[in-house]
Structure formats: structure tokens, C-alpha cells
Amino acid sequence: MQRIIAVFLFLLIFAGQQHAAEMPNEAKKVRYNYLTYVPENYDSLKNELLPVIFYLHGRSASGTDLNRVRRYGLPFFLDRGKKLDFLVVAPQCPWGKNWASENWLDTIYAEINAKYRIDPSRVYLTGMSLGGFGTWELANRYPHRFAAIAPLCGGGKTEWVENMVHLPIWVFHGVKDNQVSVFRSDRMVKALKDHESLVVYSRLPDKGHDIHRVYDDDRLYEWFKQFSRRPFNEEKLDSIQPLRGFQIAEIILPELEKDRLKKQEPAKSGRF
Numbered sequence: 001m002q003r004i005i006a007v008f009l010f011l012l013i014f015a016g017q018q019h020a021a022e023m024p025n026e027a028k029k030v031r032y033n034y035l036t037y038v039p040e041n042y043d044s045l046k047n048e049l050l051p052v053i054f055y056l057h058g059r060s061a062s063g064t065d066l067n068r069v070r071r072y073g074l075p076f077f078l079d080r081g082k083k084l085d086f087l088v089v090a091p092q093c094p095w096g097k098n099w100a101s102e103n104w105l106d107t108i109y110a111e112i113n114a115k116y117r118i119d120p121s122r123v124y125l126t127g128m129s130l131g132g133f134g135t136w137e138l139a140n141r142y143p144h145r146f147a148a149i150a151p152l153c154g155g156g157k158t159e160w161v162e163n164m165v166h167l168p169i170w171v172f173h174g175v176k177d178n179q180v181s182v183f184r185s186d187r188m189v190k191a192l193k194d195h196e197s198l199v200v201y202s203r204l205p206d207k208g209h210d211i212h213r214v215y216d217d218d219r220l221y222e223w224f225k226q227f228s229r230r231p232f233n234e235e236k237l238d239s240i241q242p243l244r245g246f247q248i249a250e251i252i253l254p255e256l257e258k259d260r261l262k263k264q265e266p267a268k269s270g271r272f
Helices: 002-022 066-071 073-079 105-115 130-141 158-163 182-194 212-216 218-225 234-239
Strands: 034-037 050-056 087-091 118-128 148-152 169-174 199-204
Touching (some): 034 066, 034 073, 050 073, 050 218, 066 073, 073 087, 073 212, 087 105, 118 130, 118 212, 130 148, 148 218, 158 182, 169 182
Parallel strands (some): 050 118, 148 169
Antiparallel strands (some): 034 087
């Protein structure tokens, strides 16, 4: 009998360890390396607070060499002279991790908040591929942190949208993407629309997985600027009310299309 009880306890402990390994430790904060891009006129802004964009890269830029983060996406264009009046933060995800594996966000946010004059009500999140998935998941996990998000070629769980009904979201995905199926974005957008959320969907019929040129179009950043979050008490998140009064039609970036496109509804069938 004692042996049976011992084996049973071992199995319980082992199962608990397995579960703990799968779930990120919210209490344990870690530090990821990151790039920062500061507006050229930052020193002349005096007491003006900067809006912040967190950019999450795809799987191929993971590792320990920060130069990998510069290969594509928003850092790629910033390195080539693109000017933004945001503080841009581009962390690097370690190999073997995804963007929601560990609590890196609190650590980096505390560091940039101590070093720069940032506006906590204007923090935005975007990413592509692995970073697109991370954008969805972090918005679900920290729905009170961001004023708006823009996931590119990613996906998530439809049950997450209940935490995002207040959040303006602009989704991008290439129909011909053979790495991450467009249906992953389709079903997230459908779930958001079913909840009457503030969602815009650029479903790009002639594009595949590489849609990083989205980050070279200023209208994404102008769209971000329309939104801000009121200061909040993290202990009383129920006091945060949904943003109201903003409506926007379907948007397609003309630079990404040869012809003007009509509004396209998400596919109603397909494999996910």
C-alpha cells in the first residue's frame, strides 16, 4: 500500500512539474536583449512623452545576435532611414522560446520607462510570423497594456478575443502564405467581428508570407496614433471601458497591391 501511495504521489508531482514547464512563470521576470530606436528630435521634445511601439520578429531572427533582428520588418526600414516619432523597442526572442514563454515585457518596460520619457497610455504592439502569434497572445495576456495592436501573418485562439473586445486591431495576412495559413487570421477576425470589436483586416490576395513592407507604410503608424489608453489601476482592471465612437472600413495598403481591391470577407471554410 505504501508503495502504491508513493507511486501515486510521484505521478502527481511529475504531472505538476510538466504542467509548470508548459506554463510561463508570470512572477519570474527575465531580460531579453533588445534594440531601441529613438526619434532624432527626442532631446528637443523636453517634457513631451513618447508613444512606444514594441516590435516582435519572426522565428528566423531568434537567438543571441541582435543583428538578426535587423534583417527584416520594422528595424530593417528604420536602419535604412525611415523616420518615426515613436520610441521603437525590438526585443530578441531566444532560440527554443516563443514570445509568450516568459515574462520579458515587464523587465524591458521598466528599463525604457526609467531611461526615456514614455507615454504609458500610448504603447502599441506589432509583430510578424512568430511575432504575429506573439502579438495575439500578449494582447490576450496583457489586454490593459496596449492602446492598439497589429499582428502580421500570425494567429491565435478564438477564445482570446473576449479579452480584446476593447482593443483596436489591424490584421495583415497574405492569402498565398504557405508558412502560416491565412485561415489563422480569418478565424480570429471572424471571432472579433462576432464580438463587434474594432478590427481592420488587410487580407492580401497576391501576397505570401513575406509582407514586411507593411512596416514601410506610414499609414499604419498614423492609425496607431488615433488610439490611447487611459491610465489604469492594474488591481482594478474591470474599471477599463471599451473604446467607443471609432469606426473604420476595410483597409488595403495600395503599395502592397497592383489594383484597388474591394472588401473581402474572411473565408468561411478551410483547414486551420
